[in-house]
Every structure is written in structure tokens, then in C-alpha cells.
Amino acid sequence: xxxxxxxxxxIKKSYxxxxxxxxxxxxxxxxxxxxxxxxxxxxxxxVGESGCGxxxxxxxxxxxxxxxxxxxxxxxxxxxxGSKTEFNLxxxxxxxxxxxxxxLNPRLKIKNIIAEGLQVRARKQNSREDIDSRVAAIMExxxxxxxxxxxxxxxxxxxxxxxxxxxxxxxxxxxxIVCDEPVSAxxxxxxxxxxxxxxxxxxxxxxxxxxxxxxxxxxxxxxxFVAVMYMGEIxxxxxxxxxxxxxxxxxxxxxxSAVPVADPEHKSGRILLKGExxxxxxxxxxCLFHPRCPRSADKCTQNExxxxxxxxxxxxxxFFPTNI
Amino acid sequence: xxxxxxxxxxxxxxxxxxxRINALDGINLHIxxxxxxxxVGESGCGxxxxxxxxxxxxxxxxxxxxxxxxxxxxxxLARAGEEELRRIRxxxxxxxxxxxxxxLNPxxxxxxxxxxxxxxHRQLPPSRARKKVLExxxxxxxxxxxxxxxxxxxxxxxGMRQRVGIAMALACEPELILADEPTTALDVTIQAHILDLMxxxxxxxxxxxxxxxxxxxxxxxxxxxxxxxxSGWIVEEAEVADIFSNPLHPYTRGLLGSLPGLxxxxxxxxxxxxxxxxxxxxxxxxCLFHPRCPEKRPQCxxxxxxxxxxxxxxxxxxxxxxxxx
Numbered sequence: 139x140x141x142x143x144x145x146x147x148x149i150k151k152s153y154x155x156x157x158x159x160x161x162x163x164x165x166x167x168x169x170x171x172x173x174x175x176x177x178x179x180x181x182x183x184x185v186g187e188s189g190c191g192x193x194x195x196x197x198x199x200x201x202x203x204x205x206x207x208x209x210x211x212x213x214x215x216x217x218x219x220g221s222k223t224e225f226n227l228x229x230x231x232x233x234x235x236x237x238x239x240x241x242l243n244p245r246l247k248i249k250n251i252i253a254e255g256l257q258v259r260a261r262k263q264n265s266r267e268d269i270d271s272r273v274a275a276i277m278e279x280x281x282x283x284x285x286x287x288x289x290x291x292x293x294x295x296x297x298x299x300x301x302x303x304x305x306x307x308x309x310x311x312x313x314x315i316v317c318d319e320p321v322s323a324x325x326x327x328x329x330x331x332x333x334x335x336x337x338x339x340x341x342x343x344x345x346x347x348x349x350x351x352x353x354x355x356x357x358x359x360x361x362x363f364v365a366v367m368y369m370g371e372i373x374x375x376x377x378x379x380x381x382x383x384x385x386x387x388x389x390x391x392x393x394x395s396a397v398p399v400a401d402p403e404h405k406s407g408r409i410l411l412k413g414e415x416x417x418x419x420x421x422x423x424x425c426l427f428h429p430r431c432p433r434s435a436d437k438c439t440q441n442e443x444x445x446x447x448x449x450x451x452x453x454x455x456x457f458f459p460t461n462i
Numbered sequence: 463x464x465x466x467x468x469x470x471x472x473x474x475x476x477x478x479x480x481x482r483i484n485a486l487d488g489i490n491l492h493i494x495x496x497x498x499x500x501x502v503g504e505s506g507c508g509x510x511x512x513x514x515x516x517x518x519x520x521x522x523x524x525x526x527x528x529x530x531x532x533x534x535x536x537x538x539l540a541r542a543g544e545e546e547l548r549r550i551r552x553x554x555x556x557x558x559x560x561x562x563x564x565x566l567n568p569x570x571x572x573x574x575x576x577x578x579x580x581x582x583h584r585q586l587p588p589s590r591a592r593k594k595v596l597e598x599x600x601x602x603x604x605x606x607x608x609x610x611x612x613x614x615x616x617x618x619x620x621g622m623r624q625r626v627g628i629a630m631a632l633a634c635e636p637e638l639i640l641a642d643e644p645t646t647a648l649d650v651t652i653q654a655h656i657l658d659l660m661x662x663x664x665x666x667x668x669x670x671x672x673x674x675x676x677x678x679x680x681x682x683x684x685x686x687x688x689x690x691x692x693s694g695w696i697v698e699e700a701e702v703a704d705i706f707s708n709p710l711h712p713y714t715r716g717l718l719g720s721l722p723g724l725x726x727x728x729x730x731x732x733x734x735x736x737x738x739x740x741x742x743x744x745x746x747x748x749c750l751f752h753p754r755c756p757e758k759r760p761q762c763x764x765x766x767x768x769x770x771x772x773x774x775x776x777x778x779x780x781x782x783x784x785x786x787x
Contacts, residue, residue, distance in 0.1 A: 187649035295738045325504035326676065330720035330734035352649065355679075359722035359732065383726055396654035398679030400721050402703045410658065411651050414619055 142175035142211075143346045144199065144231065144314050149173070149208035151194055155419060166419050168194040169205075170370040176314060181340065181347040183361030183378070185354060185393070189415065191370040192350045196316045199348065200233045212314075229259065232312040236319035238299035242291040248302055249273050249287035255310045272309065280305040281335060297328035301335065308339060316348045321356060333360055354397050358382055363451075366390050369418060369426045376452030386448045386459035388431050425457070433458050466638055466670050467493040467516065472530035472540070474508075474515055476742075477523060483742045485511050487694045489530070490769070493638065496668040500681035500702070502717070503691035504739055509674045512691075513640040515540070516672075517557060518547040534638070553583040556631040560643035562623035566615040572626045573599070573611030579633045598629040602659055621652035628659065635667060642674045657684060678717060682706060690714050693740060693750045700776040710778040712755045749781065757782060 151169040168191045176182055186192045197203045199210065201218070210218040217227050235241040242251055252273045260269065274284040280301045291299055300320060307315055317336065321329040337360060340347060351357050357364060358378065365375040366389065374387040385391045392409040411430045416422055422429050428438040437457050445453045474486040486508045493499050501509045514520050516532055516539060532539040534555065539547065559565035567575055576598060577591040586594065592611070599607035602625045615623055624644065631639050641660070645653040661684065664671060673685055681688050682702060689699040690711065698711040709715045716735035723730075737754040740746060746753050752762040762781050772783045 187651065297738055325739070326678075326720045327504060327716055327735040328738060330722070330732040331736075333722065334732055334734060353722075354650070355722040355724055358724050359730070379726060379728070382724065392651055394724070396650040397724055398653075398677060398683055399724060400678045400682050400706065400718065402682045402706055404682065408654050408658070410654060414621055414652065 141178070143178045143213055144348075145173075145175040145211040146199060147173050147209045147211075149195065149198055149210070150206045151191075151198055151203065152206050164419060167370050167421070168418065169198065171208075172367075172370075172372055174365060174372070174375070176346045176348060177362075178313070178346050179340065179344040180362040181349050181360055183357035183364045184348060184350045184367060185352065185357045185364060186367035187352060187393075187415065189418070190367045191418075192367050193318050195367070196233065196318045196348060196350050200231055200316050201228050202233070226262075229255075229310055230312050231314040231316065232307040232310055234300075234303050234307055234315060234317045234320045237323050238296055238303055239291075239323075241303055242299060244291050247288050247290060248277075248282075248294075251291070251302060252276060252306045252309050255306065259310070273305075276305045276309050280308065280339075281331075295328075296324050297331060300324065300328075300332050304332075304335065304339070308343070311343075312345065314346045314348070316350070318350045319352070320349075322351065322353065329356070336360065354382075354393060366393070369415060369421060371426055371455070373427065373456070374452075374454045376449065376454075380449050380452045384449070384460070386452070386454040387427075387456050388433050388458075388460075389427050391460065392432075425455075427456075464495045465492050466495045466535060467491075467672075468531075468533040469512075469516075470531045470533065472512075472515065472532060473528045474511060474520065475526050475528045477526060478743075480743055484745070485525070485694050485742060486515070489694075489696055491689055491696065491699070493670050493672060495637065495670055496664070497687065498664065498671040498673055498685045500685035500688035501672060501674045501691060502676065502678060502681055502688060504676060506693075506739055506742070507691040508694045509691050510642055513557065513642050513672065513674055516640060517551050517555060518542065518544070519551075519557075549583075552579050552630075552636070553634045554636055555638045555640065556634070556636045558624075558627050558631045558639060558641040558644045560646050562620060562627045562647065563615065565627060566623060568615055570614075571612050572615060572618065572623075573613075576626065576630045576633055579630055583634045594633070595629070598633060599625075601663070602626075602629045602632070603655070604629070620648055621655065624648060624652075624656055625659070628656070628663075632663060632667070632669075636669060638670045638672070640672045640674070643676070644673075645680070646675070646677075660684075678706075678721060690717070693742070693745060695750055695779060696777075697751065697780065698776075698778045700773075704773070704776050708773075708776075710772065710776065710783060711751075711780050712757050712782075713751050716754075716756075 149169055149172045152165040152167045154163040155166045156163045172195055184192050198205045209216055212227050253269050256269050277284045282301050321332050349360055361378045364378050364381045365372045368389055374390050385394055392411050395409045413430055424440045425438040425443050428434040443455050443457045445455055448454050448459050469489055469491045472486055472489040476483045476485055503509045527540045573595050576595045580586045580591040580594055596607045604610050604625050645656050685702050688702050688705050689696045692713050698714050709718055719733035735754050748764045749762040749767050752758050759781055767779050767781045769777050769779050770783045771777055
């Protein structure tokens with residue numbers, strides 16, 4: 139394994155769900171036992187459908203939510219041990235959110251939104267940073283004209299707001315960025331601008347990214363490694379090329395076959411899955427995917443599959459992986 | 463082939479406090495019986511507005527049809543009265559909305575909502591309407607229809623709700639369905655089911671579909687013809703194969719260049735369109751696309767381009783082509 143910059147081990151996150159006044163609440167497992175690591179300068183794409191727990195996992199890694207169990211390491215220093223977090227290291231791990239309309243404070247000017255983190259840091263370290271010039275430089279870098287610094291978020295379009303969100307994050311000199319569906323709310327032409335910006339910033343600043351998305355085309359474009367999530371578990375993980383060219387898990391294959399391709403000649407060979415994801419409150423026994431799986435056998439309904447290796451750093455959690 | 467819907471030079475304006483805003487400008491579009499036509503564009507380009515105008519569902523005021531015709535089998539819907547539109551809506555032309563949560567009535571059982579359409583348009587007695595609804599539910603792949611008939615929308619998943627929306631749109635066997643981003647709110651695996659369903663039902667009933675979407679990938683797999691919209695104009699219209707193999711308008715090329723695909727190549731660079739869509743109250747002079755256009759010419763800044771047809775059946779509204787050039 140290469141030196142990882144952020145490593146999560148056996149992360150679990152559950153929420154109590156009340157079932158009325160007289161019954162004991164149950165736990166809803168949003169993330170069940172996920173381990174992953176991020177390498178410097180590389181992107182891990184985390185893909186899955188709505189409700190699979192990918193955003194929760196992102197929030198746990200950044201520290202917005204405490205994990206129920208598990209460990210998180212930043213450069214071999216443990217920053218979450220089940221109860222306590224080290225906040226000054228957390229500065230190096232930043233997050234970009236999906237909705238640029240609700241993630242920016244509408245009553246702050248752009249320059250103050252970008253400078254807020256810098257001011258907090260300057261105060262803490264008793265240092266005097268030249269905040270104004272830094273804000274201008276970072277705005278320039280992210281494709282925002284510094285003339286706009288006195289405007290408010292509502293004066294910007296969705297794409298520009300997402301640039302502000304990126305500027306705010308980059309101002310902190312992060313090493314890891316968790317991007318939670320950062321382009322899903324944007325139109326295609328703007329989406330491409332933001333993807334290119336993120337990739338350029340990654341190259342310039344050697345950023346490590348966790349890129350969360352439901353869109354396989356976007357994931358394919360931006361990621362070096364990919365992890366596929368389903369009902370709070372990672373089912374398959376591997377280098378982008380291997381995973382997209384020879385997907386081993388039936389779920390990954392179905393997902394890939396369902397992506398609409400902008401080519402009228404394309405023959406889809408769509409794999410249709412049975413039914414819909416079961417309720418996370420009432421997960422199936424054995425393999426979580428078996429009720430919808432086209433290959434499920436008796437074994438799958440009783441036992442949980444463990445990780446097996448199907449290629450170079452390509453792992454899958456399935457009894458009957460496709461190995462091509 | 464019979465032309466079912468023929469929209470001619472349609473203009474729609476909004477009368478707002480700031481003055482009059484042109485939302486649609488000189489729209490020409492026709493749909494034949496049994497055909498699926500794609501309507502693509504980014505948010506705010508007027509694609510939903512166009513669909514709503516066909517059904518007479520525009521918020522009037524402030525919206526106003528300021529010119530042109532919407533001919534449905536020879537009748538002009540732009541000038542039809544409310545009574546006539548009401549007979550057509552849900553009967554000859556129906557609509558599938560993007561968000562199945564907000565398009566269904568939250569306090570009515572889903573089965574009843576579909577039955578309502580049949581009672582109104584077909585005058586079916588309640589028991590026969592119910593029977594027909596159960597049949598429709600089965601057809602669109604809703605398991606245990608007897609049980610689901612009594613479900614309220616909130617008791618169903620997004621995919622299931624969209625199936626109810628489709629059942630409702632199909633109830634009276636319409637000749638034309640306006641599908642406004644019918645799968646945008648759904649996950650890809652569910653989207654695949656819904657698209658398969660729509661295609662299968664279309665084969666069986668020979669219904670024409672206007673498929674409104676922002677996703678060129680969906681157009682490629684589901685439509686025969688496509689119109690590309692930008693800021694209230696149709697800038698290009700052609701057979702689907704032509705649009706993808708030979709896109710003419712710089713905007714269409716820009717959209718295609720912006721698409722991240724599933725190709726195996728290592729991180730192909732995307733070529734986005736610079737800038738962003740102009741606000742409708744600050745539209746530029748001349749060609750609406752010129753501020754973002756990489757192939758801008760001097761005349762683009764001042765003069766509106768006409769429609770030209772460099773190839774037969776392939777329309778483009780751009781100064782680079784045909785008699786405009």
C-alpha cells in the first residue's frame with residue numbers, strides 16, 4: 139500500500155430511529171463497516187445510489203458527524219478514536235457541498251465567506267496573515283474576478299457559487315478535500331467547468347480528493363480509484379480503469395449498464411435489477427444485495443461475502459464475482 | 463406520416479414589473495404520430511415552458527402567447543378555450559412531470575387519482591374505473607396493485623410514484639405524452655426500468671412522446687429526432703444520429719464536449735462552454751449565444767441569425783451556415 143494521507147478503518151455510523159412512544163428505538167445503519175484510504179494527489183470516487191450512505195461517510199471523514207465506531211488516521215496520526223477528534227488537524231481536511239445555494243451564508247460578502255477560515259486560523263495562531271491579498275489570489279485562481287469580492291452569494295449563478303465554495307476550501311491550504319456531489323446541481327456546460335477546475339487545482343496543489351457522486355460518467359472522468367457503495371457497505375473497489383473495464387460485482391455491472399451513453403450507435407445490453415433497495419431499517423440476511431441480484435444463490439441468502447481479490451488492487455465482496 | 467403536433471413561430475412573453483421578457487422566441491417544432499422527439503437544453507432555456515404552453519398550463523398572467531400557433535391535429539391550442547383544453551388534457555395529450563412527489567396529490571390515494579382521470583374523460587363508473595386502474599398498475603410494473611391502490615404518495619418510493627404518474631398519463635390512451643424530465647429525480651437503475659417501460663408501452667400503443675431532458679445520453683438512446691434549445695430559441699434540430707455524428711451549432715458541440723463519458727481513456731480533458739446562460743431579462747443583442755461562442759463573427763453581435771438547412775432535415779440557427787454564411 140502506498141503512503142496514505144487519510145485512512146479510515148471499520149467506520150460505522152448508525153442513527154437511532156424512534157418507533158413510537160412505548161417501543162425501544164432501533165438503530166438505522168447508514169454506514170456499516172467501511173474502510174478506505176486516500177493517497178496524496180489522487181482522487182477516490184465514491185459512487186452509489188441515493189440513500190446508500192455515501193454522504194454520511196463523507197461527513198464522518200470530515201468530522202461533521204461523529205462515527206459510531208471505527209478509527210480515522212491523518213498521516214498516521216489518529217484523529218478520531220471513537221470519542222475525541224483533533225480539531226487543528228481537521229483544517230487540512232475540507233469539504234465541498236452539493237448545493238451551492240444553501241452552503242454559502244447569504245448575508246456574508248464573498249470576500250468574508252472566503253476569509254472566514256483564514257481569520258479563525260490567524261486568531262488561533264496569533265499570526266497576522268495578509269488576508270485580503272490572499273483572498274484576491276485565491277479568487278483569481280478559481281476563476282472569479284476579484285472585483286466581485288464585495289458581492290453577495292445571491293448575485294452569482296450556481297456555477298460561480300460553486301467556485302466560491304471551492305475558493306473557501308482552498309484558502310485553508312487543505313491536503314484532503316471531500317467533495318459531496320459538487321456538480322450534481324449544475325448544468326452540463328457548467329459541470330464541465332467545475333470538473334476541470336477541480337482537476338487543475340488537484341494537480342497544482344497535490345490535493346487528495348474523495349469525490350462522492352451518483353454519476354458514473356463524472357466519477358469515470360475524475361477518479362483514480364473507485365469504490366462502489368450499496369446500503370452502507372462498499373461492495374467493490376479498485377483502480378478506475380480496472381473497475382470500469384472489468385467490473386466484478388453484479389451491482390457494479392448493473393450500474394454501468396444503466397448509464398445513458400451519448401451515442402445513438404451504443405448497444406446498451408442493460409442489466410435490469412429486480413425491485414428496489416430494501417429499507418435500511420430492515421436489511422436482508424446474508425449479502426445485502428442478494429434480493430436484487432441476478433446471480434444470487436442459496437449461499438448468498440445466508441452468509442455475508444468477504445473481500446476477494448480479482449485483480450491488481452481490485453477487490454470485490456461477492457461469492458460469484460465475474461473475473462474476466 | 464401524420465403530423466400530430468405542429469408548433470409554428472410560437473412566441474411566449476412574461477409581463478413582469480421590470481417589463482416584458484421573451485421566454486420563447488419563434489419556436490418551430492413538429493411531432494409525428496408514434497414518434498419520440500427529444501427536447502434538450504439547460505435549466506431556464508424554456509423547455510418546460512414549451513410543454514406547458516401545449517397543454518394551456520402556462521401561468522397566465524404573467525405569461526402570454528404573443529404570436530404563433532400550436533396546432534394539434536389541426537386545432538390551434540394557443541387560442542383554445544379552457545373548456546376545450548380541459549377535454550384534451552389527460553385525454554388526447556397528457557404529461558409526465560419531473561417530480562412525482564409534488565405532481566401527485568398528497569392527500570388522495572394514488573389509485574383514486576388515476577381513477578379520477580378515467581371518470582372525468584371516459585365517464586367510467588367507479589367500479590370499472592377501479593378495475594382499469596388495477597390493470598394499468600399491473601402494466602406499469604406496480605406489484606400488488608390491489609394493495610398499492612390504497613397507498614398515499616408518501617408511502618411509495620420515487621420510482622413507484624413515477625410509475626403512478628405514467629399510469630395516469632396512459633390512462634386514456636393519449637396520442638401524445640409530454641414527458642418533462644421523467645427520470646431526472648430517479649437513480650440510474652430505476653431510471654433504466656422507467657425508460658424500458660416507456661419504450662415498451664409506446665411500441666404497444668403508438669403514442670408520440672415529447673421527451674424533455676437535459677441529458678444528451680438519454681436522447682441518444684430514446685429519441686428519433688431532437689431539438690436543442692438555448693435561452694428560448696431552438697438552435698438546432700435534426701435526426702438523433704445526425705446531431706451526434708455531425709453537430710452543427712457551436713452550442714450543441716459545446717454540450718457534447720462537456721459530457722464526461724464512460725470511455726476508458728485516462729482522464730480526457732472536458733471542453734466546457736465558457737461563461738453561463740444569460741438571464742432572460744438581460745439577453746444579448748444579435749445571436750443569443752454569441753457571448754459564449756468560440757466561433758463568433760462580427761455579425762453575430764448585432765443581427766439575429768435565421769434558420770438554415772445545410773442538410774435536408776437538419777435545421778440550425780447560426781451565422782456559420784447556409785444562406786446566412
